[in-house]
Amino acid sequence: MKAAELLVKCLENEGVEVIFGIPGEETLAINDALLDSSIQFVTTRHEQGAAFMADVYGRVTWRAGVCLSTLGPGATNLLTGVADANMDHAPLVAIAGQADTNRLHKESHQVLDLQHIFAPVTKYSSRVLTPNVVPEVIRKAFKLAQTEKTGACFIEFPENLATMEVDSAPLRAQQPTLPEPAEDRVAAAAAVISQARHPILLAGNGVIRARAWRQLADFAHRLNIPVANTFMAKGVVPFKHPMALGSVGLQAHDYVNTGFDRADVIVCVGYDLVEYHPRLWHPTRDRKIIHVDTAPAEVDSCYTVEIGVVGDIGHSLNQIADRAQPQQGHPLRPLREALIEDMDRHQADMAFPLKPQKIIWDLRTALDKEDMVICDVGAHKLWMARMFRCELPNTCLISNGFASMGIAVPGAVAAKLAYPGRRVVAVTGDAGFMMNSQEIETALRLHLPLVILIWNDGGYGLIEWKQMAHYGRIAHVRFNNPDFVKYAEAFGATGHRVGHASELLPILRQALADDGVNIIDCPVDYSENLKLTAKLGETIFQL
Numbered sequence: 001m002k003a004a005e006l007l008v009k010c011l012e013n014e015g016v017e018v019i020f021g022i023p024g025e026e027t028l029a030i031n032d033a034l035l036d037s038s039i040q041f042v043t044t045r046h047e048q049g050a051a052f053m054a055d056v057y058g059r060v061t062w063r064a065g066v067c068l069s070t071l072g073p074g075a076t077n078l079l080t081g082v083a084d085a086n087m088d089h090a091p092l093v094a095i096a097g098q099a100d101t102n103r104l105h106k107e108s109h110q111v112l113d114l115q116h117i118f119a120p121v122t123k124y125s126s127r128v129l130t131p132n133v134v135p136e137v138i139r140k141a142f143k144l145a146q147t148e149k150t151g152a153c154f155i156e157f158p159e160n161l162a163t164m165e166v167d168s169a170p171l172r173a174q175q176p177t178l179p180e181p182a183e184d185r186v187a188a189a190a191a192v193i194s195q196a197r198h199p200i201l202l203a204g205n206g207v208i209r210a211r212a213w214r215q216l217a218d219f220a221h222r223l224n225i226p227v228a229n230t231f232m233a234k235g236v237v238p239f240k241h242p243m244a245l246g247s248v249g250l251q252a253h254d255y256v257n258t259g260f261d262r263a264d265v266i267v268c269v270g271y272d273l274v275e276y277h278p279r280l281w282h283p284t285r286d287r288k289i290i291h292v293d294t295a296p297a298e299v300d301s302c303y304t305v306e307i308g309v310v311g312d313i314g315h316s317l318n319q320i321a322d323r324a325q326p327q328q329g330h331p332l333r334p335l336r337e338a339l340i341e342d343m344d345r346h347q348a349d350m351a352f353p354l355k356p357q358k359i360i361w362d363l364r365t366a367l368d369k370e371d372m373v374i375c376d377v378g379a380h381k382l383w384m385a386r387m388f389r390c391e392l393p394n395t396c397l398i399s400n401g402f403a404s405m406g407i408a409v410p411g412a413v414a415a416k417l418a419y420p421g422r423r424v425v426a427v428t429g430d431a432g433f434m435m436n437s438q439e440i441e442t443a444l445r446l447h448l449p450l451v452i453l454i455w456n457d458g459g460y461g462l463i464e465w466k467q468m469a470h471y472g473r474i475a476h477v478r479f480n481n482p483d484f485v486k487y488a489e490a491f492g493a494t495g496h497r498v499g500h501a502s503e504l505l506p507i508l509r510q511a512l513a514d515d516g517v518n519i520i521d522c523p524v525d526y527s528e529n530l531k532l533t534a535k536l537g538e539t540i541f542q543l
Ligand SMILES: Cc1ncc(C[n+]2csc(CCOP(=O)(O)OP(=O)(O)O)c2C)c(N)n1
Pocket: 376, 377, 378, 379, 380, 381, 403, 404, 405, 406, 428, 429, 430, 431, 432, 433, 455, 457, 459, 460, 461, 462, 463, 543
């Protein structure tokens, strides 16, 4: 067998069902071997699209998403999506072709040292130097990508090795189980929680990765502790749950932040610092932090841990809940009620261009609770994070570690491929849309029905928001858009333009019922941004 065939066998052995990528000269043998494999190869229109697809596929399937590119420029195009996956702890394995090993030591056409380029944005970056190591390299990449904290791994595969004969076989695919939390840590955490006057829970994306959302909701319910979630943990507690406080990570003094001000004990569960910097919710550095996670806490001057409970998150929560005394009352209920009032206020608002709150209201109304939204990065993300109610995890995916624009359209392709039975919407700004809109063709070719909802403000809205808040004038953020309806039609998709606030909901319903790709151009009124800033605090800290 050739090494490229062995590589494909190893990928099959890891349970890989789909690879996203673009074939290249240096991956000829791999792409040819894939023809005889059960693995589906999804040809994308940009390697960045392929990497974002693998990133989101990993988030929603809990298995490493896989992407493939050629050497040099193909591989550097993968980089942003790989970095996004790694910083957001999405399991991903990226494979790139490489030149013949006989020309790697010198200046040579398209040759870059990919192993070193990818090292800072992965957990493991490796170059295959002999065909015999293929099973070990693949097993190690998948093991690390899929073991907490999950993330990205990279493999560089020189073309001359790919065609060498090899006599080897895949290694058994197995994942380590997480340890049980230490009993004394559980007891100490339970004691601190029992003695707390106003404890609050901060749930992060690690709860989703650990599939521990039921245990989290049960913990909050049994101990009567309110829960705020990061953007990347939307849905970990159903919003209808009376203890749910909504998403944090928006502005200096948003409602939930006020809740943090009052808390004396903050129980952080599956929370990573990249999701929401602790200086934003713990500037006073004087509260007791209980850290419940799969790994010890990152060091930060605003995140000094009182008690760390490290191990399987679901088990840790159950064991603490068994020992702790429940709280009385729900002092933060008015905060929840104020948030709900805010969410409900604009449901019948007929202003045009549409207010962000109205767009979100109509989107939530049109979607079922299992349907999935992949959100891009920009002002729309901050509104979606704050106002879009989720009842289930992974139903509103937000990249908030690396926070890269351009994830929504390719991400939606991957989500639909993983969950054909659920409706999928990409929510994106006009700028983020244009960064990876070429993947509309991929969705159409794969017959994946999608809705792309563009919040059209003719500019880099979030940056304009910050510029206005800081300097009172805008700089270099305005641009012209193509006619998005004609743009959609040029691909063979369906385009819609919202011309009145009353049109959005019927257009959304029509688009969601269609079996093609539907692109909705929805004008948005971002003057609401500064009103929100005035209300919730002057600085937007996180993009
Ligand atoms: C790849 C990338 N480039 C730049 C940024 C910085 N950035 C964050 S939001 C934003 C503007 C986004 O504009 P748009 O997609 O139209 O969304 P809007 O803010 O208007 O809702 C920029 C430039 C980023 N996060 N990612």
